[in-house]
Amino acid sequence: xxxxxxxxxxxxxxxxxxxxxxxxxxxxxxxxxxxxxxxxxxxxxxxxxxxxxxxxxxxxxxxxxxxxxxxxxxxxxxxxxxxxxxxxxxxxxxxxxxxxxxxxxxxxxxxxxxxxxxxxxxxxxxxxxxxxxxxxxxxxxxxxxxxxxxxxxxxxxxxxxxxxxxxxxxxxxxxxxxxxxxxxxxxxxxxxxxxxxxxxxxxxxxxxxxxxxxxxxxxxxxxxxxxxxxxxxxxxxxxxxxxxxxxxxxxxxxxxxxxxxxxxxxxxxxxxxxxxxxxxxxxxxxxxxxxx
Numbered sequence: 001x002x003x004x005x006x007x008x009x010x011x012x013x014x015x016x017x018x019x020x021x022x023x024x025x026x027x028x029x030x031x032x033x034x035x036x037x038x039x040x041x042x043x044x045x046x047x048x049x050x051x052x053x054x055x056x057x058x059x060x061x062x063x064x065x066x067x068x069x070x071x072x073x074x075x076x077x078x079x080x081x082x083x084x085x086x087x088x089x090x091x092x093x094x095x096x097x098x099x100x101x102x103x104x105x106x107x108x109x110x111x112x113x114x115x116x117x118x119x120x121x122x123x124x125x126x127x128x129x130x131x132x133x134x135x136x137x138x139x140x141x142x143x144x145x146x147x148x149x150x151x152x153x154x155x156x157x158x159x160x161x162x163x164x165x166x167x168x169x170x171x172x173x174x175x176x177x178x179x180x181x182x183x184x185x186x187x188x189x190x191x192x193x194x195x196x197x198x199x200x201x202x203x204x205x206x207x208x209x210x211x212x213x214x215x216x217x218x219x220x221x222x223x224x225x226x227x228x229x230x231x232x233x234x235x236x237x238x239x240x241x242x243x244x245x246x247x248x249x250x251x252x253x254x255x256x257x258x259x260x261x262x263x264x265x266x267x268x269x270x271x272x273x274x275x276x277x278x279x280x281x282x283x284x285x286x287x288x289x290x291x292x
Contacts, residue, residue, distance in 0.1 A: 001067060001084060001163040001196070003030040003053065008062030009220075010048055022048040024220040026062070030164065030198065035190050037207030037228075038200045040217035041242035046200050047090075049217065050166045053198070054085035083112055086162030090169040092153030093146070101127070101144070101152050102137035108160040119159075126159035127152075129193070130185055147178040151185065158189070164196040165189070171206065179203075183210055208232060208246040208267040216243070229265035248272045255279070 010023040023045050030036065040046045051057045052064060055071055055078045064071045071081055089095065098104035102123055109119035127136065130151040136144070141152050150170060157165065167186070171179040187210055189195050201207050207214055207228065214231045216224040218241045224231045232238070232245040235253055246267050252275065256264045261282055262275040 001032055002065075003085070003164060004065040005029070005052075006063045006065065008049075008052065008059045008064065010052070010057065011060045014060065022220050023052075023059075026220075026222060028215065028222065028225060030196060032163070032196060033190075033194055034196050034213060035187075035211045036196075036198045037211035037214045038198055038217065039202070039204070039207060039214060039243060044217040044241075045220040046217055047168055050087065050168055050198065050200060053164070053166055054082045054087050056082075056087065083108075083160045084162055085164045085166065086157035086160060088154055088157055088165070088167040088170055090172050092170065093141070093149035095153050095156065096141035096149060099140065100138050101132065101141050104141050104152065105156045105159050108156055112160060122159045122161070123155070126155040129158055129189065130155045145178075146174060147181050150174070150178075150182055154182075154185070162195065164198070166198045166200075168200045169202065170199070171201070171203070179206070186210065204232070204244055204246045208248070216241075228267045232267050233265045 005026055005028050008023055008026045009021065012018070012020045012022055026049060038046050038050070048057065052059060058072065066081060066084070069076065071078065096104050098107065102120065105123035105126055106119040109122040110116070114122065124134075124137075127133070132148065132151055132155060136148070136152070141149060144152060154170070170186075171182050174182065183206055186197055186199065190197050199207065199211060211228065213226065214224070214228050215222060216231060216238075223241065224234065232249045235245045235249055238245055248267055248269055249264070252262050252264045252266050252272055255262050255276070260279045262279045266272050266275055
């Protein structure tokens with residue numbers, strides 16, 4: 001599936017004293033199988049933009065095309081769109097509402113018109129995909145841990161078999177272990193099921209370690225759109241718009257400033273270690289433990 005946004009703008013409360021332009025002439029394309037990180041300071045337009053992707057919000061101006069078809073044309077099947085583009089809101093556990101987990105995960109497939117039995121088949125497949133086995137089926141979703149609730153909520157979207165999964169701060173409020181579990185789950189879904197993913201996050205480390213493309217929003221416009229190494233090299237400019245680069249980027253930039261032959265565009269710890277060790281060997285500097 002290809003999703004193309006063409007000069008999309010959105011204004012909240014038009015014609016009132018509270019009028020605010022949240023998105024300003026946004027244009028971008030999301031291709032099949034991409035893993036994209038979307039970052040920006042609070043109020044930059046991230047959440048507003050992703051709610052356009054499955055038609056929850058209609059643009060003030062501009063167009064969104066799915067496989068070449070304009071979703072704003074009369075008669076476009078928005079219900080079908082919301083199955084193809086799954087949206088997981090921030091704190092997705094608030095989307096849970098049924099008496100047990102299996103019934104909750106079945107909600108989406110049943111709304112697609114599947115029979116109860118077929119819906120249960122889809123729900124069980126989705127639950128297994130997020131690491132919830134049959135022991136969770138009859139449990140109340142409100143008795144689960146925070147990480148398990150997130151998994152159950154994501155399973156409810158996966159059960160509708162989306163081609164694009166959009167997640168708005170899915171790790172918000174989680175401890176490091178829970179955050180890693182969710183991010184590794186998304187990585188697995190992307191690699192094994194081929195689902196395109198858009199991850200909205202405030203964590204620079206998260207997007208640096210998991211995504212292959214980053215879109216930076218600033219005041220409703222796209223400031224940068226590219227590979228992590230090409231985005232995070234703009235350390236000072238990112239700070240000017242209220243963001244930061246991964247800690248690795250600061251370390252590599254400082255080493256480069258001091259004459260070390262390292263690539264300052266490196267954004268992951270593993271790549272940074274290789275760069276530093278090679279530079280140390282070139283400078284004949286011994287780093288204890290590096291010989292192992």
